[in-house]
Amino acid sequence: MSVSARNQLSGVVASVTEGAVNNEVVLTLDGGETLTTVITRASSNTLGLVPGKAAIALVKAPWVILASANSGLVFSARNQFRGKVTSVIPGAVNSTIHLVTGSGLVLTSTITNESVAEMQVSVGSELIALIKASSVILATKA
Structure with missing residues (x-):
């Protein structure tokens, strides 16, 4: 697939919870994480999303927010992946x-240089x- 989203995560639909307007769809990613x-x-x-159907989750890099692993904060974001920085x-x-997470999930994020400096992000940093x-x-x- 050729799309501009940096994060293309393959998985299988684990569940679909129907709502009046929106559905919640949970994917089990290839590495075992859920999204x-x-x-x-x-x-x-x-x-045609039903349990067992293969799907790809697209997440643009600016939509991946990074937080210090030791921030002491609890976040409302449903998807939280703890990992180590492999490159800046x-x-x-x-x-x-x-x-990269402990199970090998690779994610790409784009953040301001100011945030990199303030958070002291470097190779090996533990982030969420x-x-x-x-x-x-x-x-x-299709």
Whole structure:
């Protein structure tokens, strides 16, 4: 698949909880992690999402929020992945951060250079990647 979203996470639908307007869809990712998404009921039906169906979750790098692992905060984001920074690629305004979890899930985030400095992000830093359920786009093969 050729799309601009840096995070393309393959998985299988574990559950679909129907709502009046939106459905909650939980994917079991290839590495065993779960990813919760919220998409419209119409989109869920169009994609034919049912347990066992393969799907790809697309998450743009700016939608992956990073927090210090020892922040002492509790977050409302449904998806929280603890991992270590494997690379920091600085740009003029933003930096691209690559993170890998203990189970091997690789995530890419884009944050400001100011945040990199304030959080003292460097290779080996332990961070939590936060992804809101509504920031996930689902795709299936045609």
